[in-house]
Amino acid sequence: MAKKKTKSTKTKAPRKKLKLPSYKLSSQQKLVLGSFLSMFGLLLCVAFVSFFFTGDSDQSLLDAFPERTSETKNWASQFGAWLGDFFIQRGFGISSFIISGLVFLSGAYVLMNIEKSKLSKHWFWGILIMIWFSILLGFFGNKNSILGGTIGFEINSYLQDYIGKIGIALLLLFGLISYLAIRFKVTFESITKLFSSAKNNIKDEFAEAKDAIVPIDNNLTEEAEAFKAVLKTQEESTPEPPKPKENIEVTKKEIINPIIEKTTLEVNIAEEETIDEDLEIKVVDVPEEVSETDNLANKLVEDFGQFDPTLELGKYQFPPLDLLKQYDTGGITINQEELEENKNKIVETLNNYKIGIASIKATIGPTVTLYEIVPEAGIRISKIKNLEDDIALSLAALGIRIIAPIPGKGTIGIEVPNKNSTIVSMRSAIASQKFQKSDMQLPIALGKTISNETLVVDLAKMPHLLMAGATGQGKSVGLNAVLTSLLYKKHPAEVKFVLVDPKKVELTLFNKIERHYLAKLPDEAEAIITDNTKVINTLNSLCIEMDNRYEMLKNALCRNIAEYNTKFKARKLNPNDGHQFLPYIVLVVDEFADLIMTAGKEVETPVARLAQLARAIGIHLIIATQRPSVNVITGIIKANFPARIAFRVSSKIDSRTILDAGGADQLIGRGDMLYTQGNDMIRIQCAFVDTPEVERIVDFIGAQKAYPDAYLLPEYVGEESGTSLDIDISDRDKLFKDAAIVIVTAQQGSASLLQRKLKLGYNRAGRIIDQLEAAGIVGPFEGSKARQVLVPDLIALDQHLENEI
Ligand SMILES: Nc1ncnc2c1ncn2[C@@H]1O[C@H](COP(=O)(O)OP(=O)(O)OP(=O)(O)O)[C@@H](O)[C@H]1O
Numbered sequence: 156m157a158k159k160k161t162k163s164t165k166t167k168a169p170r171k172k173l174k175l176p177s178y179k180l181s182s183q184q185k186l187v188l189g190s191f192l193s194m195f196g197l198l199l200c201v202a203f204v205s206f207f208f209t210g211d212s213d214q215s216l217l218d219a220f221p222e223r224t225s226e227t228k229n230w231a232s233q234f235g236a237w238l239g240d241f242f243i244q245r246g247f248g249i250s251s252f253i254i255s256g257l258v259f260l261s262g263a264y265v266l267m268n269i270e271k272s273k274l275s276k277h278w279f280w281g282i283l284i285m286i287w288f289s290i291l292l293g294f295f296g297n298k299n300s301i302l303g304g305t306i307g308f309e310i311n312s313y314l315q316d317y318i319g320k321i322g323i324a325l326l327l328l329f330g331l332i333s334y335l336a337i338r339f340k341v342t343f344e345s346i347t348k349l350f351s352s353a354k355n356n357i358k359d360e361f362a363e364a365k366d367a368i369v370p371i372d373n374n375l376t377e378e379a380e381a382f383k384a385v386l387k388t389q390e391e392s393t394p395e396p397p398k399p400k401e402n403i404e405v406t407k408k409e410i411i412n413p414i415i416e417k418t419t420l421e422v423n424i425a426e427e428e429t430i431d432e433d434l435e436i437k438v439v440d441v442p443e444e445v446s447e448t449d450n451l452a453n454k455l456v457e458d459f460g461q462f463d464p465t466l467e468l469g470k471y472q473f474p475p476l477d478l479l480k481q482y483d484t485g486g487i488t489i490n491q492e493e494l495e496e497n498k499n500k501i502v503e504t505l506n507n508y509k510i511g512i513a514s515i516k517a518t519i520g521p522t523v524t525l526y527e528i529v530p531e532a533g534i535r536i537s538k539i540k541n542l543e544d545d546i547a548l549s550l551a552a553l554g555i556r557i558i559a560p561i562p563g564k565g566t567i568g569i570e571v572p573n574k575n576s577t578i579v580s581m582r583s584a585i586a587s588q589k590f591q592k593s594d595m596q597l598p599i600a601l602g603k604t605i606s607n608e609t610l611v612v613d614l615a616k617m618p619h620l621l622m623a624g625a626t627g628q629g630k631s632v633g634l635n636a637v638l639t640s641l642l643y644k645k646h647p648a649e650v651k652f653v654l655v656d657p658k659k660v661e662l663t664l665f666n667k668i669e670r671h672y673l674a675k676l677p678d679e680a681e682a683i684i685t686d687n688t689k690v691i692n693t694l695n696s697l698c699i700e701m702d703n704r705y706e707m708l709k710n711a712l713c714r715n716i717a718e719y720n721t722k723f724k725a726r727k728l729n730p731n732d733g734h735q736f737l738p739y740i741v742l743v744v745d746e747f748a749d750l751i752m753t754a755g756k757e758v759e760t761p762v763a764r765l766a767q768l769a770r771a772i773g774i775h776l777i778i779a780t781q782r783p784s785v786n787v788i789t790g791i792i793k794a795n796f797p798a799r800i801a802f803r804v805s806s807k808i809d810s811r812t813i814l815d816a817g818g819a820d821q822l823i824g825r826g827d828m829l830y831t832q833g834n835d836m837i838r839i840q841c842a843f844v845d846t847p848e849v850e851r852i853v854d855f856i857g858a859q860k861a862y863p864d865a866y867l868l869p870e871y872v873g874e875e876s877g878t879s880l881d882i883d884i885s886d887r888d889k890l891f892k893d894a895a896i897v898i899v900t901a902q903q904g905s906a907s908l909l910q911r912k913l914k915l916g917y918n919r920a921g922r923i924i925d926q927l928e929a930a931g932i933v934g935p936f937e938g939s940k941a942r943q944v945l946v947p948d949l950i951a952l953d954q955h956l957e958n959e960i
Pocket of ligand 1: 578579624625626627628629630631632633781825826827840841842843844
């Protein structure tokens with residue numbers, strides 16, 4: 156599995172069909188052309204027929220240049236005589252009639268607007284048959300014979316010199332057989348079958364004829380017997396010669412209709428003479444035809460069972476729960492005093508603002524307690540919402556969040572942090588029934604909600620996750636929780652990670668499971684990407700993988716990866732056609748801000764593309780950032796990441812950037828987070844997984860048998876940052892001129908200036924600087940100093956560029 160064909164989708168080039176050039180004709184043009192061709196076809200036919208009678212007498216006229224006065228006998232006059240001579244005499248003989256037929260047919264096709272490909276087929280085969288006949292008839296004719304025409308005769312005599320008469324006969328026979336085989340798909344078996352079935356038919360007919368006579372007599376019922384008796388007496392009384400059978404039967408019917416109605420005899424006659432309109436039609440049940448691929452798939456599944464993607468690492472063992480630490484000993488402790496104290500404070504504070512409370516209820520979560528208040532009638536919710544800061548101040552606690560009203564309930568919520576928070580261990584989240592029994596595609600145990608329920612979400616449904624939070628608030632732990640969840644639930648064959656870690660320390664641990672779970676570019680030594688410049692290649696490679704996968708899905712007629720994999724497991728997709736089991740790919744970027752700052756658009760574009768399109772083909776993005784500012788989480792990225800996690804941030808603005816709402820600035824940190832998947836916002840205590848725990852898990856997995864290599868992503872040939880100075884003018888960057896203007900205006904030859912002004916990545920800016928150097932606009936590299944600008948102003952730049960061309 157780990158080996159992956161980089162260019163996996165081999166779409167077969169469609170077989171080229173013989174096609175006439177496709178001119179688009181208007182209906183009027185079609186009528187004109189169609190009728191012209193049909194008429195011409197008819198004229199040819201008339202000329203040919205007449206040639207047989209008039210050809211000889213017209214011959215002398217043809218030799219001279221035709222004049223208006225010269226009289227020809229051909230029914231189509233001089234032109235007819237010429238056509239006959241040209242096609243029949245000098246051409247293909249009798250078989251030239253095929254030409255007239257083809258011309259007529261072409262006219263009819265144009266008139267009736269029939270597909271051109273059919274017509275080209277007729278022409279192809281028509282001309283072949285014409286040549287064949289011409290040779291066949293030329294075999295019997297002489298030089299001037301109109302049987303095979305001059306061409307038929309000449310080919311014949313030419314061939315006779317080489318293969319003799321017998322050779323020609325055999326060649327013609329071979330031509331005939333080939334024609335029947337190709338055109339009518341005749342095979343040797345079909346011929347023998349035809350003969351045997353003809354033989355059987357004849358046999359059957361004989362047998363039927365015999366049967367038809369015997370049973371009528373044998374099966375006579377009582378009535379028939381009676382009828383026979385009547386007949387006998389009649390015959391006796393009328394000594395006429397016996398009449399033919401039909402006649403007798405008709406008379407029988409007339410005489411004793413009521414008696415004979417049920418006899419076999421009568422039924423036969425009635426069937427012949429009358430049509431029973433009340434006759435019911437019984438529709439015969441025809442079993443549905445099973446297509447060949449289904450059949451084959453069923454047979455394969457019968458023989459080998461469903462395809463098992465995990466087979467290569469069949470003995471792989473999932474990490475046991477014991478590797479995770481048990482933190483929450485004793486569960487959540489309820490401190491009655493604290494509860495009472497907070498309740499009093501809330502009631503008191505609200506009373507200060509003249510807000511009466513009808514009832515109050517507390518739900519104790521791992522880090523915060525939710526006090527649900529039902530205000531007295533007539534109190535406006537907005538009033539409470541506006542007092543958020545004042546209430547928080549009065550309660551003298553950090554991390555108070557007011558939810559007014561709680562969605563779906565008619566109450567107002569005030570979340571107050573617990574004095575002693577409980578750690579939600581990863582172990583308890585993984586061990587929860589919800590996680591263990593989930594049948595999600597990519598289940599993630601995020602942590603526990605305020606009501607102490609484990610929240611399990613499906614990354615495949617999200618479909619991408621944006622994670623933000625100030626430093627030290629639990630982002631890295633959150634990422635580890637996501638990765639750990641997947642490691643506990645998914646086999647190495649089912650999911651692959653692409654890890655980008657500019658911080659260089661957070662995800663390095665996962666190196667140990669490179670050959671089990673990681674994906675990388677073919678020539679990379681390390682699977683975990685810590686170098687920002689390499690990220691661009693990886694992201695573009697993922698885009699290629701995405702396109703490849705879409706192609707595979709399209710060829711398999713599947714809408715998403717789940718359908719595709721099910722079909723593949725049922726052996727309905729042939730690996731020889733480039734199909735393979737597709738693992739999910741999860742791209743994790745630990746510090747996105749860093750990437751955007753150094754590579755700008757070069758990173759944003761592929762990320763946005765993946766975010767927009769990759770959901771159906773199983774590529775999911777998890778992007779974490781410390782700096783949730785708008786130039787990092789741009790509109791386009793935000794629009795494609797409906798699922799977001801916010802750890803504590805330092806300002807309301809940051810909170811709005813991530814969640815489109817405040818609240819994240821009110822969190823208490825240490826894994827306290829808000830999660831939204833587009834609509835409701837849930838406060839969650841993130842499951843805690845420490846580095847030693849992750850280490851134990853990756854050690855456990857790493858010690859097991861692995862694939863020979865990491866999952867290989869398609870190769871991406873990035874534009875290398877070329878330094879050669881003989882850069883072709885036509886190869887210049889699209890922004891070359893803009894860059895030149897920026898540099899000349901600022902009189903400062905630095906790549907970082909271009910990066911800032913033109914919003915470019917480092918690589919591209921560097922490349923443009925090289926091109927500017929090659930064009931003589933900036934001077935050579937001078938170490939830490941900016942390059943010298945060799946063009947003094949924009950007018951000089953214009954001249955400089957014009958002189959180049
Ligand atoms: N879910 C959690 N439960 C309890 N404590 C937590 C949780 N998450 C984080 N912490 C505490 O907060 C500390 C910092 O967490 P973490 O390293 O994840 O922060 P971070 O946001 O990744 O910081 P940085 O961005 O600087 O890497 C941890 O060492 C741990 O003590």
